[in-house]
Amino acid sequence: MAENGKQRILMVSDFFYPNFGGVENHIYYLSQCLIKLGHKVVVMTHAYSDRTGVRYMTGSLKVYYVPWKPFLMQNTLPTFYGTLPIIRTILIREKISVVHGHQAFSTLCHEALMHARTMGFKVVFTDHSLYGFADVGSIHMNKVLQFTLADVSQAICVSHTSKENTVLRSGLPPAKVFVIPNAVDTTMFKPAPERLSNDEIVIVVVSRLVYRKGADLLVEVIPEVCRLHPNVRFVIGGDGPKRVRLEEMREKHSLQDRVDMLGAVPHAKVRSVLISGHIFLNSSLTEAFCIAILEAASCGLLTVSTRVGGVPEVLPDDMVVLAEPDPGDMVQAITKAINMLPHIDPQTMHLRMKRLYSWHDVARRTEIVYEHALRCPSQPLLDRLSRYLTCGAWAGKLFFVVMLIDFILWRVLQVWQPDGDIEVVPEIDPASFHRVEMSLNGEAKEKT
Template sequence: MAVEKGHRILMVSDFFYPNFGGVENHIYYLSQCLLKLGHKVVVMTHAYGNRSGVRYMTNGLKVYYVPWRPFLMQNTLPTFYGTLPVMRTILIRERISLVHGHQAFSTLCHEALMHSRTMGYKVVFTDHSLYGFADVGSIHMNKVLQFTLADVSQAICVSHTSKENTVLRSGLPPEKVFVIPNAVDTAMFKPAPERPSSNEIVIVVISRLVYRKGADLLVEVIPEVSRLYPNVRFIVGGDGPKRVRLEEMREKHSLQDRVEMLGAVPHARVRSILISGHIFLNSSLTEAFCIAILEAASCGLLTVSTRVGGVPEVLPDDMIVLAEPDPGDMVQAISKAISLLPTIDPQLMHNRMKKLYSWHDVARRTEIVYDRALRCSNQNLLDRLSRYLSCGALAGKIFCLVMIVDFLLWCLLQLWKPAGDIEEVPEYIPFHQDGEILQSFNADQNSA
């Protein structure tokens, strides 16, 4: 079946399947819906273990696992120019018209956007996280983001709080930044046919057990809630460096029979864990959006969450109880949630989520951003360098030097291997049935 007329998009990020998380899910679901809208979508990420080269996922989603290995937290080692040859080859082979980078923490994303602008491609960036302004790591990341986004065509944030954060960190004009939230596949996250027994209240936590996700708060909250409510049991799914502290807490307070530690949970198992509970607990210290809250609400769970970042924007007030990131306030919020449980109808909550969030709606709104990006005027190198100079007295000059070297290397590549010598891929994709294309995500997760 020939590809319909539409955009030709290259999604780039260090974070993609077989790794699991909010960014990975966002790229996958958005790509699947864009394919259904008639666009061509290709994903570029780094190699994962023995997963290298070109792979195909559901509905002909093509993934380039370039032979770069993760260096830190699934990020590749910054090379500045090492990815330029392979990036150029992919762009020409796939006849890409627009590059879409994801996540400010992704090295591959930053390098891809830099090279794409050098080669004259329109670029869109989606920021999925919030960063501060005071610590050394955030100051460094904010400067990198300012460099990357100095010449970006359009940007997307997943919440209004995230937009404010990105504009302040990068210096982007607010009119260039659009808010498009995440979504949830409600067909995959359905409530249980019957609600779990009311004799026991189960609170579910599914999260990476790291400082940013508030694992230290859980260490203080779980014992206090267990003391106040003898009929409450906790299920904790996830792994990370803070898991040891939770294990120690469980031993110290003799809660082995009331706190179940599951370890790392495959995404295909998340629903089966959620529907065994009544309340979903999110203790994050910073969060741009939090897809996990959507998945829990779609399964009919009442959510208790810290009031941080973009979380207050995610759900209506009657579907979530918010608390300050303080153990005492969180215990009070859990107590309030327990008292509200008799009023919660899981199926009604699921039906509301179907109307509130849809990946197809996200794809259509993203499509509008692509249209705007492609209408942006092309600028020559000198005009683009003026943008980088505005990034700071010293940093601006360094950024200009980096881009001049990138431009010269690209010119050398043009001479060494002209675009006409790079074979373009055939314009065909596998046939797929109409209907719910997202149902097959489990099959992708369970494949080799």
């Protein structure tokens, strides 16, 4: 269905705007850059409160907010086959050539990839997270991932550490997995116009205040840093269940004038928080990549981070100080970073980030993955189903039955509503869409 090498791509995930996070930003910026390269991109996600139906975003990006409500951590309830009719309709209406699912946590992503493979579409999966191998939740998720990736065309990981983790968890051949890092919008994240004075050192934390993000480490690190460095002040942006512990720490050590708790920070205001500081502190206990570090470095902040997951791959050694996820080691790393500050030039750091990370580069590399996926030969049903039998003695048989039923239901849908009865959406010229968008923006400005 591709024309002149230009693809029609369906991005699928439970995580998208108006929710904010690393996965949401990745999908949005990647989609915008792919559109600029001439591809058509459509996003499919679940409904958010009153946001349902079809919406258009900047650059003619079309979003299907399907009428499924999240039930846990922004995830939809698993239905296995409940999403088949609507996914089939979208694939045919938009003449999709590649289905690209994001995030192993996303129920909608797994179901979309399953149905797309049943219908013979090429599918690509991007993993944004790291998982363990011991706890019950990780074991369950690893088995789900093994099922989803058993018949995937190609996969993408955001770091080499993430690739190794995904290959071990899913059994996917390493040759099928590409490493394409995240990027940062350097036009949005710029340093402050004037360099901040080093008389008072401001350490910024912008993160969800949850266990995985190391909020408990902050409770132990902050009082010790304040004791060792009287000229240090902390600014903490974010919300979550661990916020209470941080507030209790602030009260216990009488640090109300040295620890500012901002609460949840909208993404549009993250830059204004970052440029108020000198050092960015990331205390995550697990991280596949961490876009927040890129945003901070683009704003000219020196980063102190825990040495976990793919974090050591993100920045050059002279732009980050790494520490073990231990309070004592983190305090030493912060002290080292404070001593490095006189040698840090925010503007130079910003220019380096522009050269290192670009969403346009990510989009061009993703294009190559799509080309590899489209070159994968189509296989008969029995050959495809046999792959699921290798997923375990009992799980393999279960996966085989699940996919066989999915195939039968798809055939029933084809008889009940033939493909030809589904109306194909008319083409919209991105240039004309841009002209309408500019006109509406102009009218809005006149009214204000």
